[in-house]
Amino acid sequence: MATMTTQGPVAAPVPGTGGGLMRRLSVVTGVVVGVVLAFVGWLVSNALLPSPQEGNHKTDAVTLITLICWAIGFLVGVGAFVGPFRWLLGRDLSHEDEEFLAGKDEGVWRYFRFTTDHKVVGMQYLVTTMALFAVGGTLAMLIRTNLARPNSEIVGPLAYNELVGLHGIIMIIATIIMVSGPFGNFILPIMIGARDMAFPRLNALSYWLLFAAVPVLLSAFFLGGIPTGWSAYAPLSDQAPPGMDAFLVTIVIFGVSTALAGANITTTAVRMRARGMTWNRTPIFVFGVVTSVALGLIAFPMFMVAMVGLAMDRSLGANFYVASGGGNPWLYSNLFWLMGHPEVYVILLPAIIALLEITPVFTRKPLFSFNGAVLGIGGIVGLSLFVWAHHMYMAGWAPPLNAPFMVTTELISIPTGLLFLVLLGTLWRGPVWMRLPVMAVYALLWNFTIGGITGIYLSDVPVDQAMHGSMFVTAHFHYTLMGAGLTGALGALAYWFPKMTGRMLNERWGGIGFWTAQLGFNVTFLGMFAVGLAGQPRRVSDPAAMFATGNLVSTIGAYVIGIGMLIFLYAVLHSWRHGELAPANPWGAKTLEWQVPTPVPLENFTVLPVVTSDFYGYSENGSREAHPAAEPALTPAGVAGGGGSGALPPETAAPTGEGRD
Amino acid sequence: MRMLIGASATVLGGVVAVGVVGTSLAHSAPPPRQLRASVQGVASTPEGSLPHAFLTLQTWPDSMAGPHGKDGGAQPGWVTYGPTTNLSVPAHSLVTVTIQQYDTGEKITNPYFAQVHGTVGNTMTVDGKTVNAVDPAHIGHTFTLHSLVTNQDPLFVSVPLPAVADDAPALANGYPKPHTVTFSFITKGPGNYVFQCEYPCGDGYYAKFGGPMSTQTYMEGTVTVTGTAATAAAAGE
Ligand code: HEM
Ligand SMILES: [Cu+2]
Ligand SMILES: [Cu+2]
Numbered sequence: 001m002a003t004m005t006t007q008g009p010v011a012a013p014v015p016g017t018g019g020g021l022m023r024r025l026s027v028v029t030g031v032v033v034g035v036v037l038a039f040v041g042w043l044v045s046n047a048l049l050p051s052p053q054e055g056n057h058k059t060d061a062v063t064l065i066t067l068i069c070w071a072i073g074f075l076v077g078v079g080a081f082v083g084p085f086r087w088l089l090g091r092d093l094s095h096e097d098e099e100f101l102a103g104k105d106e107g108v109w110r111y112f113r114f115t116t117d118h119k120v121v122g123m124q125y126l127v128t129t130m131a132l133f134a135v136g137g138t139l140a141m142l143i144r145t146n147l148a149r150p151n152s153e154i155v156g157p158l159a160y161n162e163l164v165g166l167h168g169i170i171m172i173i174a175t176i177i178m179v180s181g182p183f184g185n186f187i188l189p190i191m192i193g194a195r196d197m198a199f200p201r202l203n204a205l206s207y208w209l210l211f212a213a214v215p216v217l218l219s220a221f222f223l224g225g226i227p228t229g230w231s232a233y234a235p236l237s238d239q240a241p242p243g244m245d246a247f248l249v250t251i252v253i254f255g256v257s258t259a260l261a262g263a264n265i266t267t268t269a270v271r272m273r274a275r276g277m278t279w280n281r282t283p284i285f286v287f288g289v290v291t292s293v294a295l296g297l298i299a300f301p302m303f304m305v306a307m308v309g310l311a312m313d314r315s316l317g318a319n320f321y322v323a324s325g326g327g328n329p330w331l332y333s334n335l336f337w338l339m340g341h342p343e344v345y346v347i348l349l350p351a352i353i354a355l356l357e358i359t360p361v362f363t364r365k366p367l368f369s370f371n372g373a374v375l376g377i378g379g380i381v382g383l384s385l386f387v388w389a390h391h392m393y394m395a396g397w398a399p400p401l402n403a404p405f406m407v408t409t410e411l412i413s414i415p416t417g418l419l420f421l422v423l424l425g426t427l428w429r430g431p432v433w434m435r436l437p438v439m440a441v442y443a444l445l446w447n448f449t450i451g452g453i454t455g456i457y458l459s460d461v462p463v464d465q466a467m468h469g470s471m472f473v474t475a476h477f478h479y480t481l482m483g484a485g486l487t488g489a490l491g492a493l494a495y496w497f498p499k500m501t502g503r504m505l506n507e508r509w510g511g512i513g514f515w516t517a518q519l520g521f522n523v524t525f526l527g528m529f530a531v532g533l534a535g536q537p538r539r540v541s542d543p544a545a546m547f548a549t550g551n552l553v554s555t556i557g558a559y560v561i562g563i564g565m566l567i568f569l570y571a572v573l574h575s576w577r578h579g580e581l582a583p584a585n586p587w588g589a590k591t592l593e594w595q596v597p598t599p600v601p602l603e604n605f606t607v608l609p610v611v612t613s614d615f616y617g618y619s620e621n622g623s624r625e626a627h628p629a630a631e632p633a634l635t636p637a638g639v640a641g642g643g644g645s646g647a648l649p650p651e652t653a654a655p656t657g658e659g660r661d
Numbered sequence: 662m663r664m665l666i667g668a669s670a671t672v673l674g675g676v677v678a679v680g681v682v683g684t685s686l687a688h689s690a691p692p693p694r695q696l697r698a699s700v701q702g703v704a705s706t707p708e709g710s711l712p713h714a715f716l717t718l719q720t721w722p723d724s725m726a727g728p729h730g731k732d733g734g735a736q737p738g739w740v741t742y743g744p745t746t747n748l749s750v751p752a753h754s755l756v757t758v759t760i761q762q763y764d765t766g767e768k769i770t771n772p773y774f775a776q777v778h779g780t781v782g783n784t785m786t787v788d789g790k791t792v793n794a795v796d797p798a799h800i801g802h803t804f805t806l807h808s809l810v811t812n813q814d815p816l817f818v819s820v821p822l823p824a825v826a827d828d829a830p831a832l833a834n835g836y837p838k839p840h841t842v843t844f845s846f847i848t849k850g851p852g853n854y855v856f857q858c859e860y861p862c863g864d865g866y867y868a869k870f871g872g873p874m875s876t877q878t879y880m881e882g883t884v885t886v887t888g889t890a891a892t893a894a895a896a897g898e
Contacts, residue, residue, distance in 0.1 A: 134678075141679040142686070151809055151855045151883075155686045157876035158736075163686075227736075227872075236872075239738050469870075509664050540875040542855070545809055562679075563672050570671035574664065 023100060025079035027112045027211075033077025034070045034212070041069030061315040063223065063245040071212045071253055078208050079114040083201050102200070104602055114208060116200035119600055121207050122186025123500065125177055126493075128210065130569070132174035133486075135218075137565060139167035144524075144558035150545045160541035162225025162243070169230040169247065170217065173254060175481055176296070176343065177210065178489040179350035184265055184289040187496055190593040190600060191283055193274025193609045198267040202260045209257035213250045220246035229539050231340070234321030234332035238313050245314065248307040255304035262293035274592070276611035283591050283615050284373055288353025291381050292346050298385065299342035306335035330397045337388035345384045347481060349377065351488030352419060352448075355441050358495050359426045361589045362433040366616035368425030372418055379415025383408055393461050394468045402461045409459035416452060420445075435587070436507045436514070440491025443518045447483025451476060454529070472532025475525045483521060490514060490568070497572070498586050502599050503579030506571045513568030520560025527554035590615040693728055693878050695885075698750040706781065708847055712754040719743040719839070720802045720822060720858075722764040726836070728878055739873035739880075740764060740802070740862050746882025752851045755781070758804070761839035766801035766824030766860065774803045774859040777844065779818035785844035787823055799824040801840075806856040806884055813852030816886075819859065820844050851888045857881040 045065040049058050075081065083093055083101075093101070102117045103110030110120050143163050146154045155163065189197055197203045220226055224241025237244050269290045273282060310332070312318035319325025321332045353373075360367050367373060389397070389405040423441065432438055454476040457463050467473060497505040531550035536543050543551055585594040592611075596604055698714035719726070720742055724733040727741035750756045769775050775797035777785050784793045805819040822842055829837035858880040861869030873879035 138675075138679050138682055142683050145679070145683060149809075153877065153883075155683060157878075157881070159686045161872075161876070239736075506664065509668055513668075537870045539871045542857075542875050542877075542881060545807070562675060566672045566675040567668045570668045571664075573671075574667055 022079055022082045022097065025077065025082070025114065026109065027078055030074045030076075030078030030208070030212075034072075034074030037073025037076075038066050038070035042066040057315050057317065059242055060245050063242040064249060064311060064315055067216050067219070067246060067249040071209075071216065071249070074212045075205075075208060080205050080208055082114070101204075102196075102602060114204050116196070116204050117602065118185050118189050118197045118200065118203060119500075121203050122182050122184075124207050124211075125181030125185055126500070128207075128214070129174050129178045129181060130572075132170055132214070133178075133565075134569075136167050136170035136174060137562065139163050139170065141558060141562050143167060144555040146541060147543060147551045148555040149552070150548050151542045153542070155541075157541040158227065159225070161227035161229075161539065162221075164539055165226030165229050165232075165247075166217075166220060169226065169250070171481070172230060172343070172347075173213075173217070173250075175347045175485050175489075176258065178347075178486070179354055179492055180261065180265065180289050180293050181207075181210075182500075183285075183354065183492050183496055184261075184293070184350065186500055187593050188265065188286060188289055189268060189272070190596060190604050191591050192269060192272060192277060192286060193592050193605065193611065194268060194272040195603045195605065195608070197264050198272055199264045202264050206257045206261040206264065209253050209260070213253040213257065216246055216253065217250040220244075220250075231336060232310070233336070234310065234313075234327075234329040235323070237310055237332075238322055245311070248311050248314075251307045252304050252311075255300045255307075258293070258296050258300050262297035265293045266290055266297070274609050274611050280370065281611055281614040283357060284367060284370065285350075285353055285357035285591075287374060287377055288350040288356070291377050292349040295342050295349070295381055295384065296346045299339045299346065302335050303339035306332055306339070309335075330392075330395065333392055333395060333397065334388070337391045340391060341388040342384045344477075344480065345380055347485045348488075349380065351485045351492070352423075352444065353377070354492035354495070355444060355488050356419070356423060356426070357591075358437045358491060359423060359441055360616045360618065361495075361587050362435060362438045363426055363430060364433070364618040365426060366614075366618060368422050368428070370614070370616070373422045376415040376418035376422065379418070380412060383412040383415065387412060390459050390464075393464050406459055406461050410456060413452065413456055420448070420452075435494075436505060436510050437491050437495035437587075439511060439514055440487050440494065443487045443514075444484050444491075447479055447487060447518075447521070451479030451483050454479065467532070469537055470532040471528045471536045471538050474538045475528035475532055478521075478525050478528070483525070487518070493572070495587070496593075497575070498582030499593055499598055499600070501576050501579070502582055503575055504582050504586065506575045506579060509571035509574075510568055513564050513566070513571055515564070516567060517561050517564030520557045520562075520564055523557030524554045524561060525557075527551070527557060590617070693745050693747040693882075695747045695749055696745045697887075698748070698754075698756055700751060700754065704755045706755050706847060711847065712751060714751050714754050714756045716748060716750065716756065716758045717761075718748075718758065718804070719761045720764055721836070724879070726763075726834075736873070736876075736879070739876070740858075741873065741879045742858075742882060746856075746878050748856075748882060749885040749887055750848055752848050752886050752888055754848050755845055756848060757843065757845040760804060760820075760822060760842045762801050762822040762825065762842060763836045763839045764801040764825060764862075765827050765829075766799060766862075768798045769800040769803075769821070769860050771859065772797040774805065774819060775800055775821045777820050779806075779816070780820065780844040780846050785820045785842055787842055788840055795821045795823045797821075800860050801825065802858040802860050802862060802880065804842075804856060805859045806846075806854055808852070808854055814849035816846075816849065816852075816854055818844075818846045821860075848886050851886050854884040854886065855881065856884055 042062060042065070045062045049061055051058060086093060101115065103113070103115040103120050106113070110117070111124060115121070142155055143160070146152055146160055185197070185203065189195070220243035223243040223246050225243045226232065226240070226247050228236040228240050228244070232244065232247060269286050309318070309320040313320050313322060313327070317325070319327040321327045321329050323329060356367060356373055387405060387409045389401055390409045393402050423445065427441070454472070458467055458473065458476055494505055494510060527550045531543070531547040531554070534547060534550065536547045582598055584596070584598045587594070592609060595609070696716065698716045700712050700714045702713055703710050704713035720740070721727050722740055724737050724739050724741045725731065727743035728745045729737070729741065776794040777783055777792070784791050786792070787795065800821050801824040802822045803819055804822060807817050808815050820842060823840050825837050825840060831837055858874065861874060862880060863869045863872035863874035875881060877883070
């Protein structure tokens with residue numbers, strides 16, 4: 001390993017002296033400092049702010065200050081500012097410090113620290129995403145339980161509204177990070193032949209910001225919830241209880257986190273690809289993640305700005321969105337949907353494109369039209385910025401713009417269809433190697449057809465006049481977000497699980513869980529289409545008796561989803577601990593992440609690879625290459641052979657230990 | 662086999678988690694206090710001589726005067742029925758309801774609900790005048806009582822509550838002079854019913870049907886028809 005760093009004044013401190021404090025920081029100190037600072041913030045703001053009267057909003061101000069103090073305290077305590085602080089003192093981090101930060105020789109504790117290794121960050125994201133889905137899923141079950149019978153009043157109507165809002169935002173956050181977080185961090189740098197992210201410390205910061213935001217969001221449960229739904233439309237959100245303050249602080253923290261992650265991943269993919277990896281030799285998954293996070297980089301600041309305005313409305317009476325004070329609620333809806341529509345592609349792109357990455361591996365064919373896929377992605381990204389007002393047809397804002405927005409919205413189905421065609425073309429004339437990751441491809445093709453086509457209906461102004469605000473809309477977006485997005489992410493998990501955990505995912509139980517959930521999913525949301533068409537409004541806790549049958553069907557379906565997901569979860573957890581040990585390249589795939597050993601060494605590559613062809617050349621010499629010999633029973637043609645690599649291992653050895661930020 | 666047990670245990674764990682969160686949520690909000698109709702004598706009705714019970718309700722433009730306490734509770738700005746939305750009336754009785762309607766209003770989406778349905782004689786009185794419908798362009802709320810999908814006796818009663826003029830002056834209590842609407846209906850056997858407003862008054866919610874419109878203790882509530890013609894008045898007050 002390297003002995004010299006190429007950057008900074010090297011003070012060469014002895015480990016344990018320089019940065020001794022740094023070595024004691026972890027999530028535990030983070031929580032302690034966070035709670036203490038939050039308490040101080042609460043005390044001070046309570047004492048200093050004028051008591052409530054007309055025109056000031058003390059409760060909201062105190063809540064905001066307390067929650068922000070928590071976040072800052074937590075980040076200080078977890079060690080997020082050690083680097084900048086040391087730099088200010090003129091004692092930059094030594095090489096040993098950097099290695100400590102990267103989690104070298106630290107065992108499992110590195111997962112609970114401000115660790116810069118992209119693989120650790122990826123695992124942290126994976127576990128966090130799974131936890132968020134568990135919470136959001138529990139809330140979904142309660143929503144559906146309440147809707148099982150008309151006027152059941154299981155949770156009571158106020159609690160119902162809060163459940164819907166919290167379920168919505170928790171799921172949205174989870175789906176935004178579900179691919180770019182775990183796989184964008186763990187897999188992408190290896191896939192492009194890099195040793196780490198461009199900015200490893202920012203990478204850790206983006207994760208711990210997310211971590212800090214989670215308790216803030218959950219605190220909304222105890223502060224009156226988010227009874228406005230996750231869209232937090234003004235002026236409702238101006239009037240909502242302090243749970244709304246928790247919501248907006250969450251969004252601001254999450255916005256910073258995604259901005260950092262977005263800049264980091266984009267820089268990494270643009271600047272740090274292996275030698276020879278030109279753009280048309282770059283795996284398609286990289287395009288999916290980069291366009292997703294880059295789109296987020298444009299979209300999420302809108303939401304942050306909207307939330308800062310809301311915070312000022314609520315705590316200072318700024319009246320941005322309050323019509324009686326000269327503000328305009330349409331300003332809010334525009335900012336919200338300027339984020340909201342691109343966001344659905346932030347969610348969808350990496351999930352679908354993960355499946356585009358997977359399919360060639362299991363069909364042993366090149367991707368059907370790589371350029372078509374890239375074009376499709378580009379078209380979606382471009383158009384997605386110009387469709388937001390299709391959410392506002394019925395809001396009364398700028399009616400002459402309805403028709404143009406209808407056109408842009410319907411146009412976007414063309415590049416989306418193109419991605420679909422690439423997927424179908426790659427599957428065409430199989431033979432497909434039927435393993436768990438490909439199951440997601442089949443499920444997605446079905447679900448996304450329904451989700452996509454109902455979306456075209458809704459984009460039509462006259463149809464939306466009738467459908468707007470109904471359960472039909474809810475069913476539509478669940479078909480896209482869950483049927484396509486989450487399904488794609490599950491496929492990605494099944495595919496990269498062996499590389500990330502070193503063990504094979506139990507396909508039998510994983511498959512049972514997966515298909516149970518898919519079955520339940522279609523029952524649930526086809527039922528929801530039915531009640532939506534019949535006129536059931538969304539976000540209403542006590543639907544009329546005429547919708548009873550459809551709602552009961554949906555609820556039964558939801559429980560089937562729940563059971564399926566839990567079985568899948570168990571398969572994941574069990575395989576993680578006890579699964580069969582995975583070979584380095586169980587699928588015989590050609591991309592670089594499968595060419596490094598499992599578990600992946602700290603610096604990924606001993607020598608940086610040089611790329612001489614693309615990664616999809618499975619049938620270059622006319623005959624299809626066989627599937628890896630490791631699984632002979634499952635190979636279609638029974639031909640043995642090894643999965644080759646598109647990358648020629650070491651040609652020029654790049655100097656090791658070169659500057660890591 | 663071990664996988665089967667493990668997977669089942671995980672599913673069971675999930676069910677328990679949903680159950681625990683659900684029950685704790687359900688208990689976090691105490692049920693609204695109940696208003697029981699007071700029986701005063703007997704009345705002769707088209708169905709013979711029946712016990713006569715009385716109820717008085719209000720519809721408020723906000724929650725400061727309803728069941729949510731002086732500060733208006735969690736949603737001070739929401740329209741609400743008062744004094745509570747948990748009602749109980751005796752079975753096989755004539756029930757006379759008086760509603761003081763304090764809110765302004767506009768045109769109702771569905772003019773069906775501007776008519777009177779299911780009351781004795783299909784009429785009601787508005788400030789003393791007997792009518793069977795009101796102007797659909799000036800409705801504040803409706804009181805619409807209906808059955809759930811059960812096999813109990815069907816019951817459907819719906820009366821429109823006319824709007825107070827926008828420029829009506831406020832009285833000492835901060836609200837304008839209300840319209841007083843009175844109507845009677847006959848209950849059948851015991852059962853659980855719900856009532857709500859069918860005028861979309863949930864401002865700010867989709868199609869104005871969410872929020873207070875679908876929230877018990879605001880524009881929605883329950884009516885329990887009890888087995889015996891109890892005489893107690895306003896229990897739990
Ligand atoms: C077990 C699976 C799920 C079930 C049964 C379920 C059910 C529901 C129901 C019944 C609603 C309320 C609809 C309404 O009244 O408007 C809802 C809202 C929502 N769900 Fe799900 N959901 C599930 C999973 C997901 C997933 C995976 C996502 C991922 C993004 C998601 C995102 C949302 C959003 C954004 C809302 C809107 C919340 C709002 O109106 O503010 N859900 N869900
Ligand atoms: Cu959209
Ligand atoms: Cu009403």
